[in-house]
Amino acid sequence: MSGRQDMNETPNSAIVRRVPTGPARKGPTGIEPARLTAGQPGDTRGVTRRRGKKVHIDAKGVYYKTLNEQIREEIERGATEVVLDNVIGQRYIGTGLAYPGVTVTVNGVPGNDMAAFMNGPTLVVNDNAQDGVANTMNSGLVIINGDAGDVLGYGMRGGGVYVRGDVGYRVGIHMKAFGDSQPLIVIGGHARDFLGEYMAGGEIIVLGLERSDGRAEPVVGSYVGTGMHAGVMYVRGTVEDHQLGKEVRVSEPTPAEIDRIREILTHYSKVMGLDPDPIMEEPFVKIYPYTSRPYGRMYAY
């Protein structure tokens, strides 16, 4: 076989179509092979059920590109509520979607870069989400009823992300705010290292609510707010000095800031079905940058 064929990674469409798409075969572990359930490039479209302005799409075996095309088509046809069933790792759900007033519900675990560049819709995930949620998101609301992965809200410019559980590393990196666009991330559980790195605006709140497995761990990881030069973070509980980046300071929130936290948590609790009062009983610490120009003095002109 020539090297050229070896290197060619584009699947031959004829071969792809021979992959059985009938009843999913289960592997030795009993788990359905993901490549079958998440689909392959091809013609397979999700089965849709429409009732009024609400549409259900069965995502099983549907390739991400087709699934996202179907979502757009349904919204263009007038759907205001799109429910995706059997989602298993399809990427880019809600990516670039710019339809305010539309709700997309994901039943299952969506793939990476969900709601990237999203502008307006509400996206509800009834499971965990993976990496890159709300990458450079502009407006809208993402609600995750589980945990989320790394780099959530990277370069986010507006709208909100509510996470019920924990989040991974580098969350809220380089979030920025301008005028009426004020991004907001609320994390019900814990956050890993590099939270709010290079942060240039917006608000992050970490609640550190008890984990279901009862394990105790710091609410946030290390290097919090490294390179941060605008915006604010509120952490419920305590943050040690060694957890902080060099460019941030901590203080007690002012009464006006406490009111702002309460306002945010009232909405978050309503969405998540929680009671905000016990959450507000524990004190918060405010993390903020000490200068808007952390590297202003580093250079010789």
Add this chain to the structure above:
Amino acid sequence: MAYTTFIPSEFRVHIDKDACIQCGRCVQQCGWNVYTWDEAEKRPIPDHNKCVACHRCVTYCPGGAITIRKNDLAFKPSDNLAPETIKAIWKQAETGGVQLTGMGNDRPYLRIFDHLLLDACQVTNPSIDPLREPMEMRTFLGRKPDSIAVAAMVAKNEGAGGYRLVTEFDRQLQLETPIMFGGMSYGSVSLNVHRALAMAAARLGTFMNTGEGGLHADLEPYQDNIIVQCASGRFGVDSSYLQAGAAVEIKIGQGAKPGIGGHLPGEKIDYEVSITRMIPQGTDALSPAPHHDIYSIEDLRQLIYALKEATGYKPISVKIACVHNVAAIASGVVRAGADIIYLDGFRGGTGASPTIIRDHVGIPLEIAIATVDQRLRDEGIRNRASIVAAGSIRGSADVAKAIALGADACAIGTAALVAMGCHVCQKCHTGCCSWGITTQRAELTRRLDPEWAASQLVNLVTAWTHEIAEVLGALGVNAIESLRGSRERLRGLGLDKTTLDILGVKPAGL
């Protein structure tokens, strides 16, 4: 004992008293405040220390009275410790800061373009006269299919006996000349520069690149000729910005500063820039060195396809700086799904950069084009992405040689700014540009008339295009496509064997 500074002025400003008409225009023109007006003597007094030799005052002095000279203050001669080296040590000892500079690497490294010679036809294979014969300069950038299918046409009214292309191509960028404008952000350059580049790109049928600073609302009429950039700071990136561009470029690195991020000082973030970038006025615009969502080729693929999903599958360009393993990196970038790979050589780049990075990091563009083109050919994936070469393309000869080495098109940044009046004083990062190019100060930016600047750019690129047509004619070919990757039409002069082997070029005489 305290000295103010050891550093002598770099230049000396000489005003011919007989020629000076005492109009005070030099005082008004200088963005660096070199001149103060002496009321008593009615004449300008220069502060030599502030002069950067940008020649704004020289050009606008009605009496022609001003001369800028190098300060030839004698230092003890030393090849090793040259005056520049000594001055740099003093500057850093006095400030403790990282040295900043701009406008490309000025060190005397080997310029390979100047050691490559083009072929011409004599007797056996006649040359073509480009003044009489049509020359195809049109270039399409983007992914080409692995194979194409054609169907025979049967119906008489459709041209029976001919063939019709059946294969559907991915979206392509159509260039009427193989020269485009490289990414320079609004913020680093003034809005009038962006306007001029956009107008010129539209008139020339080519593309300008926003750089990482968003797209000002005034440029929307030109959006079909604009490539929008998405870099690590994500400045100005939203769904409408992505929709506006003809293509999206992911900037991983740039030739001016391979491996490090951008840093637009707060002084250059005025109200308009802050709106376009969506950051508060006066804060530093920091672009992190890496994209924090890209730690692997797979992650790059994820962003490429996120952008394709968000734009309805527009072409995606990936810009990388030419570094040691550029061929392997480029292979990964193409496999990640990039439609265009933009190679930025170590010599070029308009960007402000720490001097150490600008002068010592990266490899020459010529080597990068040849190795990337060869690697992609060897792997059978050259058709999947177009190569754009940039990083000190100084003239049409560089364009022709870059294309012969394997590039599909070239991009110019420095040459475009020079066409608008830049005098390469390398002080872009200070925001004091007297020519109104790399500044946001209103009294300076209004000096650049975008209409005039656009016509300068159109003239430059039109002239270069004619020159490339002359080269093609001499080579006996009638399309830029026929020169692409045709290293057989190049010979090396004064290059060592290893370099020639890497370039895939024979020495002159063979």
